[in-house]
Amino acid sequence: MASAEYLDESPIEFGQIRVVQSSSAMPSQDSMEPTFSLPIGLPLSSSHSVPLPFPMSHGTTTLAFIFQGGVLAAADTRSSCSGLVACPAAQKILPIHSHLVGTTSGTSADCALWKRILARELRLYQLRHGRRLSTGGAAKLLSHMLQPFKGTELSVGGQQCFGRERSGPSLYYVCSDGTRLKGTLFSVGSGSPYAYSVLDQGVQWGLTVQEAVSIAREAVFRATYRDAYSGNCVDLYHITSKGWTRRNREDLKEEGVHPQWRVSFSTLTVETARE
Amino acid sequence: MEYLIGIQGPDFVLVAADNVAASSIIQMKHDYDKMFKLSEKILLLCVGEAGDTVQFAEYIQKNVQLYKMRNGYELSPAAAANFTRKNLADYLRSRTPYHVNLLLAGYDEADGPGLYYMDYLSALAKAPFAAHGYGAFLTLSILDRYYRPEMHRGGERFILNLPSFNVRLIDREGIHDLEKLTLASFL
Numbered sequence: 001m002a003s004a005e006y007l008d009e010s011p012i013e014f015g016q017i018r019v020v021q022s023s024s025a026m027p028s029q030d031s032m033e034p035t036f037s038l039p040i041g042l043p044l045s046s047s048h049s050v051p052l053p054f055p056m057s058h059g060t061t062t063l064a065f066i067f068q069g070g071v072l073a074a075a076d077t078r079s080s081c082s083g084l085v086a087c088p089a090a091q092k093i094l095p096i097h098s099h100l101v102g103t104t105s106g107t108s109a110d111c112a113l114w115k116r117i118l119a120r121e122l123r124l125y126q127l128r129h130g131r132r133l134s135t136g137g138a139a140k141l142l143s144h145m146l147q148p149f150k151g152t153e154l155s156v157g158g159q160q161c162f163g164r165e166r167s168g169p170s171l172y173y174v175c176s177d178g179t180r181l182k183g184t185l186f187s188v189g190s191g192s193p194y195a196y197s198v199l200d201q202g203v204q205w206g207l208t209v210q211e212a213v214s215i216a217r218e219a220v221f222r223a224t225y226r227d228a229y230s231g232n233c234v235d236l237y238h239i240t241s242k243g244w245t246r247r248n249r250e251d252l253k254e255e256g257v258h259p260q261w262r263v264s265f266s267t268l269t270v271e272t273a274r275e
Numbered sequence: 276m277e278y279l280i281g282i283q284g285p286d287f288v289l290v291a292a293d294n295v296a297a298s299s300i301i302q303m304k305h306d307y308d309k310m311f312k313l314s315e316k317i318l319l320l321c322v323g324e325a326g327d328t329v330q331f332a333e334y335i336q337k338n339v340q341l342y343k344m345r346n347g348y349e350l351s352p353a354a355a356a357n358f359t360r361k362n363l364a365d366y367l368r369s370r371t372p373y374h375v376n377l378l379l380a381g382y383d384e385a386d387g388p389g390l391y392y393m394d395y396l397s398a399l400a401k402a403p404f405a406a407h408g409y410g411a412f413l414t415l416s417i418l419d420r421y422y423r424p425e426m427h428r429g430g431e432r433f434i435l436n437l438p439s440f441n442v443r444l445i446d447r448e449g450i451h452d453l454e455k456l457t458l459a460s461f462l
Contacts, residue, residue, distance in 0.1 A: 147326065179326055179329075181296055
């Protein structure tokens with residue numbers, strides 16, 4: 001039956017361009033060579049670089065950090081296309097499943113596609129093995145799936161955030177150049193230096209949820225103030241052991257120049273995730 | 276710029292690596308470990324292009340462990356170094372060369388301590404001391420001047436402008452973590 005075979009296939013087979021044929025077969029053991037034969041190596045990237053229609057950069061500000069109340073992820077919503085605002089209401093934080101959220105930076109199409117592929121592979125893993133893959137495992141899976149495309153101008157800079165389950169909140173930074181780092185605070189995109197300066201000042205473990213939200217908003221606001229490619233609204237996701245919750249999207253236009261916050265959390269509506 | 280250093284003593288090898296993981300001008304992590312444990316007494320230190328380092332080092336690491344599972348005994352440091360070199364050389368003229376500079380340090384029961392220097396063109400050399408990175412320009416001359424083969428532990432000092440280092444020592448008993456050196460410890 002087709003679905004049973006589908007469940008048995010290894011995730012790494014998907015989406016990869018290979019010159020060498022399937023490597024999952026073990027080399028035959030009947031040769032006179034010692035058993036230490038070289039396994040078939042890492043996947044090769046065989047696609048030649050297709051010239052891009054226009055130069056792309058990571059025109060965005062996304063950030064995420066871990067604190068005592070879980071993980072907070074924030075991003076702006078401006079989707080730019082070398083000088084033109086293609087969409088002022090883009091969504092740069094994409095939930096992958098109820099406890100995993102990924103932020104995107106770089107080419108929107110690439111990021112959206114790979115997030116969906118990752119969501120599919122995680123669901124398949126869950127069906128095959130009966131448990132969820134950890135954030136580190138999901139980050140590694142994404143990193144390995146992107147590895148064959150290294151050097152082909154694919155541009156994905158993402159972070160994965162995981163709420164408290166089993167081993168606590170975790171945050172990984174995965175990039176299409178192959179970097180995969182575990183950490184407690186990351187910011188990605190053209191506005192990230194500005195966001196870093198605000199975050200490095202204010203983020204500590206013991207923040208309350210409200211303080212963390214206000215710091216994240218301030219960081220994104222500062223970045224959008226200075227960076228031309230970030231702007232419009234800010235999205236905030238808060239991930240805890242119960243899952244992710246999305247804060248209402250807030251327009252930063254009214255903040256003005258002064259960094260005094262009119263924090264009015266009573267007006268926030270919170271959507272909770274449905275599994 | 277990333278930095279690795281290794282020094283071989285009479286019955287130990289001392290290795291140190293800086294802790295920075297950077298992305299152009301931003302330091303993404305300041306406590307990043309660049310040492311990969313291949314076996315109880317072999318360490319691989321790997322710097323170079325962003326994704327290549329981890330991919331290549333983990334590939335070598337898993338294959339060395341696989342060898343132990345298949346054959347029941349571990350690869351010696353010399354064999355591990357040559358295996359690494361062969362893999363790096365095989366990929367060098369493919370479409371996906373790995374741009375990584377490596378130090379492999381290990382202790383063999385029969386041969387004693389060994390330090391192997393490998394660059395991204397897969398040139399392999401066994402050396403009493405070796406370094407990678409811009410810091411190598413400074414420290415190699417110091418080591419040339421002051422290194423003695425019978426140096427005992429505690430005789431090492433170097434000063435560089437990187438915030439902190441991981442330092443590990445390999446000897447007969449295995450791999451030991453020494454204190455993490457920070458700039459403050461030199462002042």
